[in-house]
Amino acid sequence: MTEITRNSYAKVNIGLRILGRRPDGFHDIDTYFHLIDLHDVIHLSFSKSSCLSINITGNESYLEEGKTDLMEKSARLFSLLSGISFHLEIAIEKNIPFQAGLGGGSGNAASVLDALNELCSFPFSRSELERVSLSLGSDVPFFLCGCAAAHGQGRGELLSPVVPVSCPALVVQHSGDRVDTSLAFRQLDMNGKRRLSPLAPWTTDIRCWKDLYTNDFDAIQPVLENSGYLNEREKAVYASTSGSGSSQILLYDNNCELNKAHDRFRALGSCFTVWKTNLRNNIH
16 A cells, blocks of 8 residues: 655636637636645555545535545546556545635646556656546646646636746635536626636736736625625735635735734634635645
């Protein structure tokens, strides 16, 4: 039995435009993905076997009854494509909130694919893993591309590295808010409140981001009707919905300003859950 542990980092979207619905039912997007420090921890125990078996613990509360875990789908896909059978035990320490637009499930799936590739002596190149991972989710390729920040186009799988930024950040989630991604796209299609032009070119000057990088999914976020949140949003250097929501990312010049904002959110009571984090400038 071989054991390996991986940190599975969350991502945020710095701007997100929906450019149109595709013939395959998906949407073309334009966005900048950026890793943050908030992460799950995945422990894998692996051994070759004559038949495939997978057991996952630690995220039972995140799964609907009868739903297959994305990490299990990832492991089964790897076995199918590589022709390698194995026994795999996965224990996950969940810190990334569910249905929050932070790519928690997608990052977990990518981490399992990457770890299995290492454990099986690299039958696939990184680009091959990116290509096959698209069947698991549109943002899974980003977590495999080896970049802390990237420009995402197409479904999100057409990736170009950009220079990452390191700065203090808060992830904020309004209690009870959950956003199903497919439903969010349908809502956006119906209300039509989006611009069909791509985002501006990337800059590392975060003080410019407020004017350059907006998220079309802001239009359907319930939290943007909350006066307490809106007041805090105005005080941040940059604030936006991440992905399709429901989490919000707020950036600050320094840790002092972040800590003050964190305390103000705590004073608002239990209606908000807040995580202190940072934009990451590396992938390890």
